[in-house]
Amino acid sequence: VASTDWGDREGGRSLAVVPTGWAREAGQAGTDLVWAELVAADPDVDTATMRDQLECHAIGAPDKDSWNLEPWRPDVGLVATMAARCNPTS
Numbered sequence: 001v002a003s004t005d006w007g008d009r010e011g012g013r014s015l016a017v018v019p020t021g022w023a024r025e026a027g028q029a030g031t032d033l034v035w036a037e038l039v040a041a042d043p044d045v046d047t048a049t050m051r052d053q054l055e056c057h058a059i060g061a062p063d064k065d066s067w068n069l070e071p072w073r074p075d076v077g078l079v080a081t082m083a084a085r086c087n088p089t090s
Helices: 021-025 027-041 048-060 078-083
Strands: 003-009 012-018 067-069
């Protein structure tokens, strides 16, 4: 992880994650390492919805400047998260 920053965006608290170049290109290994680093730094991140949003960004938006993960988003599973373009609302 190159950097993280908690802030308020859209509908509530949001963690902006900037992955390293390697993490963006390393497939599942990169996603797993990013997740491990995030949880080690802040155990409150360890929720299913945050993990699904991370997976969604890694698969569908690897080149996006930052991957915004929001704990307030509903836990709808990875497929529904991806269908919602990483931003499920219900």
